[in-house]
Amino acid sequence: MTPPPRQRRATQLDIARRAGVSQATVSLVLSGGAASAQIAEPTRQAVLEAAAELGYSANVAAKSLRGGRTHLLGLYTFEPVFPTDQRDFYYPFLMGVEEETSRQGYDLLLFTSIGSGAREIYTGGVNRLKLADGCVLLGRNVRREELAELVREDFPIVFIGRRELDGAELSYVAADYVTATSDMVAELVRLGHRRILYLRAVEDTEPTRDRETGYRRGLAAAGIPVDESLIRALADPADLTAEYVEHWTGTAGVTAILVEPSEDNRLTTALAATSADGRVSFPADCSIALLGDPPSWTPELRNWTRFSLPRVEMARTAVQLLIDLLDPPHGTPQQVTVPCSFVPGDSIGPAPDRAPSTDRTPSADRTPSTDRRGSR
Amino acid sequence: MTPPPRQRRATQLDIARRAGVSQATVSLVLSGGAASAQIAEPTRQAVLEAAAELGYSANVAAKSLRGGRTHLLGLYTFEPVFPTDQRDFYYPFLMGVEEETSRQGYDLLLFTSIGSGAREIYTGGVNRLKLADGCVLLGRNVRREELAELVREDFPIVFIGRRELDGAELSYVAADYVTATSDMVAELVRLGHRRILYLRAVEDTEPTRDRETGYRRGLAAAGIPVDESLIRALADPADLTAEYVEHWTGTAGVTAILVEPSEDNRLTTALAATSADGRVSFPADCSIALLGDPPSWTPELRNWTRFSLPRVEMARTAVQLLIDLLDPPHGTPQQVTVPCSFVPGDSIGPAPDRAPSTDRTPSADRTPSTDRRGSR
DNA sequence: GCTACTTCCTAATACGTATTAACGGCCTCA
């Protein structure tokens, strides 16, 4: 019966009228401590009372319009967002960003990449991200032109992961793949391995390049020359079959494999299949270590030797960096590198002694060589 | 060298100046289709070009202050958000909301509940949610006063899960716990079970109440009177020890247990421990079924009989509902219930024949009362 | 009784957008 009351929100003006003062006074009283002191006590009380009676709550939009800040931080992912089989990959990042964002008193704006592949940040010439005060970005397949354009506009952004841009400097928080990989090589060398196959991703992204750098550096540190034929790009992790492994251990004298995990679960699936039929056993026949975390989407039955990224911490750091970037008139870009942690696992072991005709250092145990192909 | 450019965000006025038109024209061009048609094509192009050059993006605050739409949907969780051990619980919701939101051409605003326990939606008299056009809400431990206040202000919200409010009607998308539980009871009865222990959560939330209703309804449908002593509240899932199970199977003649899973992994951990020492074996000694999904955070070694919530679908539906709510001047609240799916699993089996001295009716088997305490 | 100062409040303004009423110019038709 009653016409829809269409309850308009109470504003400061409503309070002002009710308390018989001006809107400015209401604002002074309500916006807290310092300025509020200049108001006479009776007036203060009258305002507070009126506000309470009207159930006042401030309008965020107006507040942030006035203040210039939206108090929103963006999160943009250069992938179709949060696909199921990558949830373990993205979730920690999301968690870290989310957590730190809220700790800092901001809210989080999730931008979606539909996955059309085209320009998406700038759609129709308009920058969607600008809706937020700043933005954390993420993802493997970056569209660099867009990234560069953001930097050029000097919109505050921080990338999770190392990314290089031509002619523009980007803030990022990255894992130290170089050192982690190099250390992994050192560990294998310590166990007596000399011929280590490195299976890298085909795409030439920074994380992949860094791992390769680490591989080379690790070998160099051990005084082992790099055999370029042992650096292979693996298009599809499923190609990592028992035959493949046998080929390298047999023909090429490889005793250990370093492999860059895919973001989906194909690699671990392939590895499980490889060792399932018993033809190859890790680490008995060959040591294997992952250069990063496998997604644990399928229950992880095997504790692979690997190193692990401090994802949550990286994400938190990224948000902190971003907030630093906001405050002064756009502070200068910063790059932060955080160390990975080594996960011992059970997929590497001492190298089988294979070439009795070598001289050995005391640290590495050895047994007389067994014929590689016939050892079974 | 150059003085800090202090890149102010480009506004419509900037565009207007550059294109030699008025701010109003810019607004007409940029705010899209219908009104944009009234503008001459050359002007339109000039404006769009200027906008692109300046990297314009609309200021949400201003937009929403003006009363227009932000094209943002909010997601608010009444929990410290996305805790690690509940990721499998929340992730599907998040995914579904995220996906549908973007499909509808909105962006997603993630609001965080710090977990201080106090009022958080209205913090400092400010309703944070209002920056979005509407909001999907989620979580077990709801602060009802805040929820009611949102409805009262008639801000468009949809809850995922059934929630009842005094004197206010709330839109929600809920799983049909009543039917699912009732069906589970029916299944156990079909297998010959008559004394079914129901372990409910202590807190008296709607999902718990619905399960209890389902339990009673299921028994009623089978013509089995409810033994109130078989409805127990389990404060800590860890209490579900072998001794506990033995107590009920022994003393009280229980042959099956229905248990409401905790949102963390404590229940499945407890169950694993319980059957680990071999004293109790499911379903040989006792059938057990979960009234919902256990979080599969720890690799799930056991395929529990249970029913499962269509989380992603629920989330999608919630977003659709919300969008419907936005369009007419706040359409009327809607409640949607979606069915759960039965997961057979391997933790229930036929009831052991325990009291041979009974007469049986074909429809409802019954045993003469065995002394509950002494049956062992 | 005039100035100087204090105390408490308010008018005015800006923030960036969407919308509406109105306006100038041009065309058409009589």
Next chain:
DNA sequence: TGAGGCCGTTAATACGTATTAGGAAGTAGC
């Protein structure tokens, strides 16, 4: 040539807040 109509654009305004400059009383000092 003047009236009427249409088209493209703009001036003006509102949204709700925070802030600043300044005003109206009142008090104190000479």
